[in-house]
Amino acid sequence: MAEAPSVLVLNGPNLNLLGTREPEVYGRTTLADIEADCARQAEALGLAVECRQSNSEGQLVDWIQEARQNHDAIVINAGAYSHTSVAILDALQAADLPVLEVHLSNIHKREPFRHQSYVSRVAQGMICGFGAQGYELALRAAAQLLASQREA
């Protein structure tokens, strides 16, 4: 049987605080809960998944650079770096993998500085405003995308 396609789920700065960080904006689900859900969901979809979080831009860039060797797609919530980081955009572009962008909150309903995302420039699509469920939706989209790539 062919090896399960692998998805790297990356979370950026301050997302380690989920559950206690502004719960009225981001909900009460912790990052550990989200990562456990991703593992369950991935298994159901026939995907392998690896979840990582860092507060450091350079660390995220390193992981994105390495992703090409071990993964077939990247699900990323780059947190505030989505709005600022050309380095993450460049790394994603170089990775040459499908990128699915997630935000727990609806960034377009919020402050104007959150409306633009560098990640969106390379993302296949973005899921925002559905809280923790966004990761599950992104994994589902990744599974379909990877399946259609394999058929092509």
Ligand code: DQA
């Ligand atoms: C976020 C939205 C960003 O604007 C913010 O800086 C975050 C979280 C979200 O998931 O809604 O850290 O990416």
